[in-house]
Amino acid sequence: MNWSIIDIETFLAVLDAGSISGAAARADLSKSVVSKRITDFEKALGVPLFTRHAGRIAPTDNALALSERLRPALAELIAATESVTGSEAELRGRLAISAPMSFGIRHLGPVIAGFARAHPELEIVLDYDDQITDMGRSGFDVGLRIGHLKDSTLMSRRLCEDPRVLVASPDYLAMHGPLTGISDLPRHEIIGYLNVRLGELWPLNADFPRPRPGRVMANNGDAMRDLAIGGLGLALLPLFIVHDAIREGRLGRVLPDLPLEPLPVSAVWPPIRPMPRKVRLFVDHLVNAFAGTPPWHAKMHGT
Amino acid sequence: MNWSIIDIETFLAVLDAGSISGAAARADLSKSVVSKRITDFEKALGVPLFTRHAGRIAPTDNALALSERLRPALAELIAATESVTGSEAELRGRLAISAPMSFGIRHLGPVIAGFARAHPELEIVLDYDDQITDMGRSGFDVGLRIGHLKDSTLMSRRLCEDPRVLVASPDYLAMHGPLTGISDLPRHEIIGYLNVRLGELWPLNADFPRPRPGRVMANNGDAMRDLAIGGLGLALLPLFIVHDAIREGRLGRVLPDLPLEPLPVSAVWPPIRPMPRKVRLFVDHLVNAFAGTPPWHAKMHGT
DNA sequence: CGCAGCCGTTCGCAATATCCGAACGCGGCG
């Protein structure tokens, strides 16, 4: 047997990145290293894993089937080695965390930094991306999710709640007319969220009047807010994202009596048994950090 | 993560061998390499895996628990990489075969050599040892077994039958008196088989008269035959082992009407799903090789 | 069309990792 764990991890990284140079950039390695590892792994297996088209690669069917089998086996191998750190030993290995970008930028940095300082032998990988990652496929240990959970195979724990408000800029309203009741909604556009169709973004009943899909969209809340400030449409956004802009008058809240339920913020993780200690400790850390008054509540009531 | 597959395999090999030098000898490596790999692995995990007592090592509880989890995960990882060789690709990797010594020496050499020639990229590891190996722990892919199978968790396939006969040398009989009926049996000794107590070796009912355990024993059929030729007792042995000595008059068959059923010869393998292709092809090869008249039947009827 | 940019592959070289064998200390045994 002449392949290594690093060969397997490189193979999976190239699959996930879709290219050798992408995987190399993520791992801070040179392209030639990644290319050579893939070639060596193919040679060890005796079958091609990728087809090459003039500087482009595409996975073979064999490669896709192989990855389906390698991921859980590798995860178990890693979990086994990490499980052997007894209850009193310090955390080791890698903790990979995914979180929505806007939430992560604002509220997770110091929380995670505190955890990292408490566990100096633990490697932390943070991925802020609003795109819902498939926990089983992407190799993340823990994710934070805003909204109702759709993947019932994951373990989850509620952290806090995230209220949303419908907003628009004064310029937008001046240009597009009044919005004084729900019957005005269909005459307006709403800025799109790239990762979710309007049907899912707009949380109220199908019978309830709704704005039209807008001609602009973005893949995170900060960008959506800025487009709304720019007068490009309504925006339905978490309060923590628009709080400052509302206070500064760049955005106004519209239809404050809309029956919008707050969204839950939860930690989720794959159902590996036994639960990896690093995951348990991190989730506990999150729960403690968000216990009581969430940060944005404190700020809003302090002004 | 700074351990490798080789670290894991070395760790498991040291556990199985019970010592660093034992594992080094099996792998044809120097002691210092194995010692350093264990130390490096312990360092990577952050916990000791072995306690050291003046040149002796003993596994910690952590080590034993870890190995229970690592073995199946590693086996799956290896099976995954070996599964990707499509139906038309040649076999690769390693096929580890265990078989009883006397049977292996006589009848398996050319069969396995033929298989190895047909699959030049496949590494073959042969272990002839009458001691029953625990397939799940020892890392063998296929085993041959003579006798009724006791491990119902293994997959198995019947190859042929192995008739046994009770024999003694003319010298033994001249010295110890006649053996003309079963009532004479308790007056005689039978040569012991190291891996099996007499209760299991003697296949007939407990009511049935039986010879006494002899003062000599061996761990394989060839040695037992030679002890019988040397006049040290009766011996109950597969026909293929004593066939030549009977023909040459060095041994005589006694009580030919004893109701001894032939023993089944089977191939066994662990229930990995999907069945590794190399195992399937090898078992098919064995079935073909032993189809029809077993080799020892042909020789006996040819004289 | 030419050019720039991006892709993956190959190559030579420097740095790093691995393996070997010798030496050492320890415990058990005769």
Place this chain on the structure above:
DNA sequence: CGCCGCGTTCGGATATTGCGAACGGCTGCG
């Protein structure tokens, strides 16, 4: 006591790995 077998450490030789440059191919743009 000496011998043996055990595991550990060390220096040196060998093998492996990673880097960066060069290359060819393809695409998009002016």
